[in-house]
Amino acid sequence: MITIKDVARVAGVSTSTVSRVVRKQGKVGKTCRAKVQKVIDELGYRPNINAQALVSKKSNSLGVVIPRVSMPFFGTLACGAEEATIENQYRVLISNALGSEQAELDAIDSLLQHRCGAIVFHSMYCSDKTLCELAEKIPGLVFINRFISKLAHRCVWLDNNLGAQEATRHLLDKGHTEIAVITRKDMNPDAQVRLDGVRTALNNAGIKLADSMIGIGTTADMDGGREAVENLLSAGIKFKAILAYNDNMAIGVVHGLDAHGIRVPEDVSVVGFDDLLISVACIPELTTMHYPVREMASYAANLAIELSENPNTSGRTHLFMPHLIERNSVADLASS
Amino acid sequence: MITIKDVARVAGVSTSTVSRVVRKQGKVGKTCRAKVQKVIDELGYRPNINAQALVSKKSNSLGVVIPRVSMPFFGTLACGAEEATIENQYRVLISNALGSEQAELDAIDSLLQHRCGAIVFHSMYCSDKTLCELAEKIPGLVFINRFISKLAHRCVWLDNNLGAQEATRHLLDKGHTEIAVITRKDMNPDAQVRLDGVRTALNNAGIKLADSMIGIGTTADMDGGREAVENLLSAGIKFKAILAYNDNMAIGVVHGLDAHGIRVPEDVSVVGFDDLLISVACIPELTTMHYPVREMASYAANLAIELSENPNTSGRTHLFMPHLIERNSVADLASS
């Protein structure tokens, strides 16, 4: 591998000069710069990033901690973060951390070893307290899809409550009143907030959400969705519409319904949340709330980089709003 | 950030000793090791990876070049590669390279700057020649989902031909004879080989694949699938089964059929390829060929690491086989 010294020797200049032309900063004579650049091209010189990071004490890399890139939602998140780094010449390091607080902390740790000052963290297992401690130690740490009031300006999050309300209102607008909800057993903050949103919107319409109308799935995926709707059905609950915690569960619901010969949307309407690619694979295509992950991740990445370079940035907040995507899984009862 | 010197000072030993206990190699006295370890834990010392990489001339990281992590297939590939690195204490660097040969070369270049000696490369735009040149320069470079005969022992690939044959035979076994094929317009190597496989299997059954039975989609996604089946339909072609290039196109086909009131599998059977998560989201769940990406990527990662550490490894080849996953999109004409 050819080094800066080689270039300097061949070009007959000092390494400092080469360094200056490589980084395009500092004053370098026009002819000198051309000469050096020529040698660089000829020799195919590429600066050693590790050496750069070592001496400059920053690695110009952005860490992204997510459960798993292979999950479409998080893959999209990672891509969104990467987009933001293109202009900054940053590289993104993805750390998968699935299943436990320890895994998440290890991931952060590993990123720290790489000296990446900017980190976008999607935590599912760490407590607010733990995150606050981390945030204190790492100025460039930003949380995505999580809200911690003490760290408001370091959180990029979605208004799940309003999102759930909008989804609910859509059903209401279409003339639905017998509305069931499918949620996840572990009831994480998102699930809680979305359920609250549904309740609020329903209350505003003078409808009370009975506990019996809440179907619970063990996992927040297709299986969980199927299980939850199965529970509702076997309990003899009557409903004409379902608000699912997310798209995966919604699709499970559609499958579960189909297994009983119940048609969507003719017999029962279904609304998802997230707007994953998968939501258009389903027949009927799912009406769902679009979750702007890509934009949010991109925004979070920029914020993390900004904070890592200048910790005392303004205390603005970073709230995003989901919006309804109307497709074919909701029947219009109002116009009939 | 605390350094090896800090630890050495506090523990009252030299940095060499600390270095030895950190890397758990070299002889270190039992009590001395304990003492140093204690200080390491207390101070929360973490070696600077960049410095390690610089001095040891290897970064212990594995590069993965793919079009985009947000595409489920490639996200899974990335995860598979990562799995392989867990035991080796390697870190994986993902480089998205979408759309052009230049993008792919840039991605490789960036990885080289990080001095990662092991790279798993999923190339879609580079010519065999280009790849051969790269392979020569980078001993730890391995190609996935691509076969180049001169580089056979550096390629981890799938037998698309036999896979397509198996898919075709499945249809034949179920009594189908009016079989159409959906493929992608650009006819990349995979598409070509899969089509050949279909032809072979059909020929063996005494059936000739008419050109008119080949539907073409502009893109290899849902839209392409819908477009292709639309073409077939509007040309008045009769068929009772469809072999799609991949799952995405297959799902597009199901949608396209549905739009014409044609039921799957009652009226037309559909078989996909890849076994993406999306294939079970569809109703009916798709019968498809399972593509063992995760295992292949994991294998490729190990191979890349092995080659990077010891370039002259055996000339074995690395061929994987897809297998049929029977779900609900194929009707059994034979037993009726």
Place this chain on the structure above:
DNA sequence: CTGTTAGCGCATTCAA
């Protein structure tokens, strides 16, 4: 505008 000097944090000789 350019070169010289001095490290960045660590692993690795080589002595002791």
Place this chain on the structure above:
DNA sequence: TTGAATGCGCTAACAG
């Protein structure tokens, strides 16, 4: 078994 010395490739003062 341990420590002192050296340098990986590069940037950042500081001189000139």
